[in-house]
Amino acid sequence: MIIKFSLNGKNTSLDTDPMKRLLDILRENYNLLSVKESCGEGECGACTVLLNGLPVTSCLINIIQVDGGSVITAEGISETSLGKLIAASFTETNAVQCGFCFPGFLVTTYHYLQHDPDCDENKIKNALSGNICRCTGYQKIIEAVQLACRKLADQEHKHEDV
Numbered sequence: 001m002i003i004k005f006s007l008n009g010k011n012t013s014l015d016t017d018p019m020k021r022l023l024d025i026l027r028e029n030y031n032l033l034s035v036k037e038s039c040g041e042g043e044c045g046a047c048t049v050l051l052n053g054l055p056v057t058s059c060l061i062n063i064i065q066v067d068g069g070s071v072i073t074a075e076g077i078s079e080t081s082l083g084k085l086i087a088a089s090f091t092e093t094n095a096v097q098c099g100f101c102f103p104g105f106l107v108t109t110y111h112y113l114q115h116d117p118d119c120d121e122n123k124i125k126n127a128l129s130g131n132i133c134r135c136t137g138y139q140k141i142i143e144a145v146q147l148a149c150r151k152l153a154d155q156e157h158k159h160e161d162v
């Protein structure tokens with residue numbers, strides 16, 4: 001079956017088994033290796049991408065569900081100014097150790113800060129509750145998102161002042 005969709009802002013199509021997992025298509029057909037597999041059951045968030053603007057675990061999505069839609073991976077997000085700001089904040093707070101979970105956190109954080117840029121710790125914890133990290137103990141990740149949130153607020157104030 002021919003599946004057409006937008007991937008990181010570019011239109012694409014492929015002839016494939018409609019039940020193949022989005023996770024496998026992204027890694028095998030598009031070499032988008034930021035999309036990681038860990039649990040394969042929708043529990044860890046390592047495979048998170050945006051589908052039609054919402055974070056989804058791509059291990060639970062069949063490619064037919066993507067037909068006509070839009071997918072953004074961590075590769076696409078890392079090209080944006082907000083994605084760069086988030087990545088810099090994770091670096092500054094030493095929130096990345098092995099890095100396996102980072103693309104999923106980047107996607108989820110991007111969605112959170114785009115839609116509800118509230119620096120409250122509990123709101124951030126809630127937003128990131130679908131992403132698991134085996135290394136950091138989470139505190140540095142929360143600090144990273146709060147730092148990104150404050151930087152974003154500063155940028156917006158500067159724009160308002162102009």
Ligand code: FES
Pocket residue numbers: 036037038039040041042043044045046047048057058059060
């Ligand atoms: S690999 Fe998809 S949620 Fe864990």
Ligand code: FES
Pocket residue numbers: 095096097098099100101102132133134135136
């Ligand atoms: S930094 Fe290793 S799993 Fe999060």
